[in-house]
Amino acid sequence: MFRIVERQRVNPEVNRFVIEASIIAQKRQPGQFVVFRLHEKGERIPITIADADAQAGTITVYVQELGKTTFQMGRMNAGDEIADVIGPLGNPTPIEKLDGEVFAIAGGVGSAEVLPIARKHKEAGNKVIAILGYRSKDIVILEEEFRSFADEVYVTTDDGTYGREGFVTTELKDHLEKGRPIAEIIAVGPAIMMKAVCDLTRHYNIKTMVSLNSIMIDATGMCGVCRVEVGGETRYACVHGPEFDGHKVNFDLLLKRLASFKEEEKISLERYQAAVGAQDA
């Protein structure tokens, strides 16, 4: 059992959790994730480790409410226990001093996933430029954290209620056109956003890494549900990734595979919400 130390709603659909998991807290590196199983009947879901406190033995994660499991997690509170926390999983992001700037690009809750990577790049001596995109002003998260270390931070919202109106690609395009000395781009967010970033940077031939959020079960390389196509080859996101060269990723396949269980996910969520609603009444 793993105890939740803190839970805080950071926007209408995302909660920040601090969870006791001491070995993982000591061991984790940027780019890695954990798998949660909330309870005996629960699904195993992968979530990126946004931060950790090795001394306190805690990890911090940001979880967006999308379906049954993430909604249920959003109703858990400090003191509650999670049945299983497994990790750290996936390969750490390779980070070294680069010849040029690093652009960290995030969509929505992806900003929590990019955060530790961007920070480590800064620590490695790289100039870090963050572009954070959100649907709307009320879901902007972690802007302050990025401002505390990044050299430049740009925020976009789809509806223009905050920062620049448009997508992360709207902002990125300007920088590309200006010919900034970009050594590497790391983009994390919804598959569709990562695809858009890669389509754009491909023309400029700039290395673009993406963190793939395929469906996972064991996340140890046993089941093969997380398979993705990279450069025409089948790779397992949990053991070979989750980061890959975005220019080689078959995003259309990823998007289709993410929708594998759409109907079942709907049943599960509606059933849960009906049950919880009844409980509240």
Next chain:
Amino acid sequence: MPDTKIPRQAMPKQRPKERIRNFNEVALGFSAELAQKEAERCIQCKKPFCIEGCPVEIDIPVFIELVAEGDFESALAKIRETNLLPGVCGRVCPQEEQCEIVCVLSKRFEPVAIGRLERFVADWEIREGKMAVPEVAPPTGHKVAVVGSGPGGLTVAADLARLGHKVTLFEALHKPGGVLVYGIPEFRLPKAIVARECEILEKIGVELKLDFVVGRTATVDELFEMGYEACFLGLGAGLPWFMNIPGENLVGVYSANEYLTRINLMKAYLFPEYDTPIRVGERVIVIGGGNVAMDAVRSSLRLGAKEAHIIYRRSRKEMPARDEEIENAEDEGVIFNFLVNPVRYIGNEAGRVKQVELLKMELGEPDASGRRRPVPIEGSEYKMDVDTVVVAIGNGANPLVPSSTPGLETNKWGYIVADAETGKTTKKAVWAGGDIVTGAATVILAMGAGRKAARSMHEYLTTGKW
């Protein structure tokens, strides 16, 4: 008195029509009366070949005689001297190729149902509400890490704990048992039996650390830094194989590991009460002819498939699955397609598999495995509509531990190189056994490898000699 005129006792089973609507065990087990009757068939050979046929050399005639006498407790104790998991082996061992094939009775009559008797005594203990906990030697002060809680790891943990060593069993998943919990379905091996065996392990002092992925949570070298003096790797198989044909990544194409893990470990057959979903549809095809394929195809019927097909590129004779499982599948209405092989899958706009293109084969000359090689018949392609495809053609090796353990040699398939007699790897104080060394094999072989490794580990721990 032994009596060869008694026929081999049939195993009571759930009727096919009923059982394909539930996940309860198919074979119901012997009653005490049936068991004793069957046990009386054993002629108590002076030179019992059956023992040689058993990879862990259970003293079969002695335990069977005890069954015949009705002393089930002693019979079980006798088995437990060499086999930690009688309830498991009695159910899933390929007895017809091991202990029973060499039983002298099989020359003129049918062999003694050794496996069924073994299962009977294990089940008897549960029914009686008893739990025999083996004796443990005084603590030696040595600490041992066992990685992986499949039958191989469980055996090493039990053997070393009984010798007084402090054993920690590290398991990546949230439940112990390896393939016994995530692969083999409930209707063939109830999970409560595996859980019980693990409980006994804890009773003899084995510490179970679940959710611990060696290679990630800690490397093998870090385990040594934590004070473990010896390490056994029982990692099992990993990375499911696909055929590398077009369309294999379409939605609705599962590896057998994914399919069975969803069903068994995550209990997707109880969705939405359990959160993990599975989608089966009306027509399922399973590619392959082994035990794994049989488990997948039979699970499909239980999940509501109208038609469940086996697609196998050779003929029935070459199928590696146990006869009993093939017969069960036939009785349940599984449709067998022999001498065909898929060449590609065709999907719809949503990327979901809709059709498979199959190619007919004929048998040619025997290949390296001694089985006749399937040869494609040119121009024989035909299509079949499908909702779900399960690829059950085997697994490669999981790279997590080998890639994070300097000095640990693997062969060209990624399996860990280990001495066949001792289980010693190329890295000092590290042993390995089971599927991660041999490739996919059997429960009892993994246990046999565990037993040999435990012996060698004990020697190392007590003498310090590698």
